[in-house]
Amino acid sequence: MDSTMADTSLGINLNLNLNLNPLHNIDKTPGHDYVGESKLSVKEEPGRLIEELNRISTENKKLTDMLTFMCENYNALHNHLMDFMQKNSENEVSKLGKRKAEGENYGNDRGINRDTEKSSSDGGSCKRPKEIRTNVSRVYLRTNPSDMTSLVVRDGYQWRKYGQKVTRDNPSPRAYYRCSFAPSCPVKRKVQRCAEDPSVLDVTYEGEHNHLHPPEADQVSLDVNQGVNSGSVPGSNSISSSPKVTPDLIKPELRGNAKKASQEVESPDFQQFLAEQMASALTRNRSFRAAVAAAISGRILERDELMERW
């Protein structure tokens, strides 16, 4: 989950009411004159605190519910996207015909396996059946129209380019990358500009990462050529409207099983973790920080005006 989780595109409006209790927004630091609660008697204080605690608890519960709801929506959306992408890649394979479907199957360690493949086919009829490549995902990214030559796509993983080719059906070259984050990682990536719309990059991922996603510090949001909007492509097979492209190609065993995950989601620890993650994601979001800053400064100004009137 990243900062995009806070996106209103999920159809959820997180009304972070910063004016819940204006009294508590007032700065209580010793250096400031504070006029509000000091008039309360010592007897009234515990009751008021309990009341306040209850209010916060209720609020916390509401927020947790909203968060859970958002997560459910996100997961549902993610599943839809994956189904959609899988269906499209299947259609593509059938369209491209037998040759391509088979040709892509053995792509991986082709050079290494050449001999073994040959020897296995020497027997004549006992050719090794070529399995259908299932872990192929395709992503389209809109790039900056001012830079139509670069094929750099940042998705958090570390890629090493090992080839470039001009293909027959597309005048723009296709770049071949291998995942170099882990030496043994078999994942490959092909990047090519769309023939119809050169501002769109067609990124094909093949295989499963046998390692976890690189640490947060190494991750860069997928802004092709830095600071460029990625987006949907009308009429394309699959779309990437998320600022980060992290195809779900990590081996299932690394992902953990779904049942365990759902149990974890139920646990209070996870709920707290989720809330923390959300908070962290929100605080990383520039526009959110700006909104908070504006709201806080608004409150401070409001308080100053009140103080002046007093």
Add this chain to the structure above:
DNA sequence: CGAATTTGACCCGCGC
């Protein structure tokens, strides 16, 4: 100077 990228050569499967 080491790592990453470029690029021409090569390999292999497929269609004719």
Add this chain to the structure above:
DNA sequence: GCGCGGGTCAAATTCG
């Protein structure tokens, strides 16, 4: 068998 095209290799070059 030959040519075409996609994919890969590896030496040369560039970059930090």
